Amino acid sequence: MASNSADKNLVEGCLDRFPGAWNQLVDENIQLIFHGIYQVGFRMGCQVTSEDVEDITSEVFVEILKDDFAFLRGYRGESKLSTYLCTLVHRKAVQEFNKRVRYLNGNNGIVDSDSDSYSQGSTSDVVENNILREAISRLAMPERAMIGMFYFEGRSYKEISESLGLAINSIGPMLGRARLKLKGLLA
Secondary structure, three states, X not given: OHHHHHHHHXXXXXXXXXXXXXXXXXXXXXXXXXXXXXXXXXXXXOOXXXXXXXXXXXXXXXXXXXHHHHHHHOOOOOOOHHHHHHHHHHHHHHHHHHOOOOOOOOOOOOOOOOOHHHHHOOHHHHHHHHHHHHHHHOOOHHHHHHXXXXXXXXXXHHHHHHHHOOOHHHHHHHHHHHHHHHHHHHO
16 A cells, blocks of 8 residues: 555645656656557557557657646546556557557458558568457457457446446456457467
8 A cells, every 4th residue: 555655645746746746757657658558559469669659658648637637636546556557558559559450340350451550560460460350250249349349449347348238247257258269269
């Protein structure tokens, strides 16, 4: 809990515009933000460039600053600040990479062939994305939808449960089974 109180103090310092608080928040979390963006891009099968990281990082900071630090005002100290920031980073990265990604219905594609990252990708990236696309399309619809909603849209368990009409406590186990099936299809 000590780290959570330190995190809360840092957030309060930012909200009160205490000198150095914003710089401290940025310095302590910039690598986490970069790593989160790379992880989301990797999971979505996108080639991540340094420009992508810079753009999404800027969007993350704009979101934090928006409406007089509304995002930071929402931090209650129930988790580490880094965990709280990760949710924002994940959501922003998914939104950006999802512009290049299509899934489910339609073409069932993972990589948008019109995107710059696709045209810059290596042949092995294209092959891997085609294999992943094929494997996802072979999953049963509820599993396919869950994979899409969770990984490509960044939806929460609650949103997935409401969308699919399932109990919220069943989403985690079902996602786990879907990942195992996908892993088996990719083996």
